[in-house]
Amino acid sequence: MTQFESFEKWLFPPQCVLSGQPTQDWDLADVYLQKLSRPSDANQKSCFVCAEPLAVDGICGRCLQTPPVFEQTQAGFYYTSVVQDLIHSFKYEQQLHLGRLLAQLWRPQLVMTGIDAILPVPLHRDRLLERGFNQALELANGLVGDDEVPILPFAIQRIKPTVAQALLNAQQRQHNLDGAFAVNPKAESVLSACQQVAILDDVMTTGSTLNQVALTLKTKFPHLKIQAWALARAKSH
Ligand SMILES: [Zn+2]
Numbered sequence: 001m002t003q004f005e006s007f008e009k010w011l012f013p014p015q016c017v018l019s020g021q022p023t024q025d026w027d028l029a030d031v032y033l034q035k036l037s038r039p040s041d042a043n044q045k046s047c048f049v050c051a052e053p054l055a056v057d058g059i060c061g062r063c064l065q066t067p068p069v070f071e072q073t074q075a076g077f078y079y080t081s082v083v084q085d086l087i088h089s090f091k092y093e094q095q096l097h098l099g100r101l102l103a104q105l106w107r108p109q110l111v112m113t114g115i116d117a118i119l120p121v122p123l124h125r126d127r128l129l130e131r132g133f134n135q136a137l138e139l140a141n142g143l144v145g146d147d148e149v150p151i152l153p154f155a156i157q158r159i160k161p162t163v164a165q166a167l168l169n170a171q172q173r174q175h176n177l178d179g180a181f182a183v184n185p186k187a188e189s190v191l192s193a194c195q196q197v198a199i200l201d202d203v204m205t206t207g208s209t210l211n212q213v214a215l216t217l218k219t220k221f222p223h224l225k226i227q228a229w230a231l232a233r234a235k236s237h
Contacts, residue, residue, distance in 0.1 A: 028082075045057045049063040052233070073227070103143045112198075191220075197227070
């Protein structure tokens with residue numbers, strides 16, 4: 001902890017965002033911290049490619065049958081009770097500090113080695129105007145410091161307004177995203193110099209949004225290695 005951080009802690013003692021009670025380190029009481037379920041927990045097994053929970057570590061049937069364009073997924077949490085509530089308030093009640101808290105809670109587990117840039121999944125302009133912020137960009141800013149991995153918020157553009165993926169079934173989700181994304185011509189030189197990038201989203205269910213962004217990138221830059229990063233992994237079935 002830096003001197004500034006200890007001073008900040010003295011000035012603003014940590015307080016649980018859910019119960020309002022004073023806490024030790026995080027702005028979340030131990031009782032809630034213990035409810036967080038993470039793919040990185042010792043007893044959790046998951047698919048190496050898409051982070052779907054499995055009985056044993058390995059590659060799930062769906063990834064074997066239809067391999068996604070991204071090579072690996074790092075997910076901070078499973079999309080269960082406490083995380084669901086925090087993400088909901090973060091996204092729909094404009095509580096941006098909750099996004100920062102979730103990013104900070106995820107950060108110690110995230111392996112950033114070899115990542116040249118982070119690409120938050122963009123929102124369509126209409127959705128951005130409606131919400132006022134892009135949750136994926138907020139998370140990216142909470143995850144990395146200024147001198148760490150660069151964040152490229154405008155490298156991918158969402159050129160087609162789409163129906164919220166949560167309202168659709170798996171098959172509809174795929175078609176809903178056809179032609180939804182494009183590489184920003186201004187970002188082409190930066191991206192062609194990257195070896196590996198991470199695409200970041202808040203919630204991953206079937207992975208079709210992250211996969212569509214990965215496909216958009218891979219079509220233009222076949223040499224790119226791509227990781228999918230999701231704050232929370234929902235079970236897809
Ligand atoms: Zn999988």
